[in-house]
Amino acid sequence: MTVLVTGGAGYIGSHMVLALRDAGREVVVLDNLSTGFRWAVHPEAAVVEGDCGDEALLGKVIREHGVDAIVHFAGSIVVPDSVADPLGYYLNNTVRSRALIAAAVANGVPRFLFSSTAAVYGDAKESPIVETAPLDPVSPYGTSKLMTEMMLRDTARAHPLKYVALRYFNVAGADPAGRSGQSSPRATHLIKVATQAALGERTHLDVFGTDYPTPDGTCLRDYIHVSDLARAHVLALDHLAAGGESAVFNCGYGRGYSVLEVIEAVKRVSGVDFPVNHAPRRAGDPAALVAGAGRIRETLGWKPELDDLDTIVAHALAWERNLAARRQAAE
Ligand SMILES: NC(=O)c1ccc[n+]([C@@H]2O[C@H](COP(=O)([O-])OP(=O)(O)OC[C@H]3O[C@@H](n4cnc5c(N)ncnc54)[C@H](O)[C@@H]3O)[C@@H](O)[C@H]2O)c1
Numbered sequence: 001m002t003v004l005v006t007g008g009a010g011y012i013g014s015h016m017v018l019a020l021r022d023a024g025r026e027v028v029v030l031d032n033l034s035t036g037f038r039w040a041v042h043p044e045a046a047v048v049e050g051d052c053g054d055e056a057l058l059g060k061v062i063r064e065h066g067v068d069a070i071v072h073f074a075g076s077i078v079v080p081d082s083v084a085d086p087l088g089y090y091l092n093n094t095v096r097s098r099a100l101i102a103a104a105v106a107n108g109v110p111r112f113l114f115s116s117t118a119a120v121y122g123d124a125k126e127s128p129i130v131e132t133a134p135l136d137p138v139s140p141y142g143t144s145k146l147m148t149e150m151m152l153r154d155t156a157r158a159h160p161l162k163y164v165a166l167r168y169f170n171v172a173g174a175d176p177a178g179r180s181g182q183s184s185p186r187a188t189h190l191i192k193v194a195t196q197a198a199l200g201e202r203t204h205l206d207v208f209g210t211d212y213p214t215p216d217g218t219c220l221r222d223y224i225h226v227s228d229l230a231r232a233h234v235l236a237l238d239h240l241a242a243g244g245e246s247a248v249f250n251c252g253y254g255r256g257y258s259v260l261e262v263i264e265a266v267k268r269v270s271g272v273d274f275p276v277n278h279a280p281r282r283a284g285d286p287a288a289l290v291a292g293a294g295r296i297r298e299t300l301g302w303k304p305e306l307d308d309l310d311t312i313v314a315h316a317l318a319w320e321r322n323l324a325a326r327r328q329a330a331e
């Protein structure tokens, strides 16, 4: 079984490649390296530099490598950018996903995993949010992902293709063995930005909004360790290979931490008391996003191994130090 991983040079995709290689699977990565890094890909995985919307290239890769499962991470991920450039997001996330699904059908690939997001729920009325909650994205990013989920649902009804859509909550942390992590210098994610502040790479951290209807006034999020998330994907592939039905799963631990609690954790783990400013709310931030996380545990037998905020922060911090050392070595 060879698994095609689109976006395998990116943050989450590179951890999936590690998890697949750790499980002894053959892997080919397709990535256009727009935000990913070739060095982030496990050395035993094949790498094709190209676009996941290039149907001719996809057909060639699928046939040459004998691909029988596709894991689709490639995409654009910054919510405010999607508000400024909706058509760009619909092109990269929706139109190109359509091409990839079409290539899977045309070449008889039977299994497909898709990186979806909690953003498909929009400003959810309930917390925790279960998979059957209303789907009402408030950003083009969320809509672009929901449209791909719908294409997969309809395609799976018409063709012999089974799929799993995994709706990630807040992905954070880094490979515990230090082989990969969040490497994008432009990353906007809270734990990444806070570790950069702890290491003096940023002067301070802004807290976006302190007047939310939450216990300390800051937003609640469900932070999931990237390596636990990658293992969930391996189990989802096993589920489909064993004849399991197509499914949609939330990926989170089912517990929310506030922005201030995360900052405290980064200060505690790093031992650095960096400056924190209170700033206005960021557009489009829901007050609370916490996963109803039962379905994935029951269906896939997924058991988190790194469900601990300090552990997530410690691994993120170790990776940030690793990146700083790489930069120094390159200078
Ligand atoms: N990071 C999160 O918290 C989070 C949350 C929910 C969902 N997701 C989803 O997970 C997936 C991976 O996110 P990430 O955080 O690893 O982002 P990332 O930017 O690190 O990875 C995306 C990868 O896809 C590649 N890529 C982008 N467009 C491509 C294209 N058209 N063809 C080929 N390669 C392309 C990039 O070069 C990069 O390597 C995305 O689909 C994202 O929407 C991420």
Ligand SMILES: O=c1ccn([C@@H]2O[C@H](COP(=O)(O)OP(=O)(O)O[C@H]3O[C@H](CO)[C@H](O)[C@H](O)[C@H]3O)[C@@H](O)[C@H]2O)c(=O)[nH]1
Residues within 6 Å of the ligand: 077, 079, 117, 118, 119, 168, 169, 170, 171, 188, 189, 190, 191, 193, 205, 206, 207, 208, 209, 219, 220, 221, 259, 282, 285, 289
């Ligand atoms: O410098 C910062 C960065 C973030 N935050 C706050 O920290 C929380 C988490 O923000 P992130 O940017 O880390 O993550 P989001 O919850 O905005 O986004 C995540 O969830 C989204 C779904 O809503 C998408 O899936 C997206 O890809 C994923 O990273 C938010 O309340 C945000 O306002 C700050 O206060 N300061």
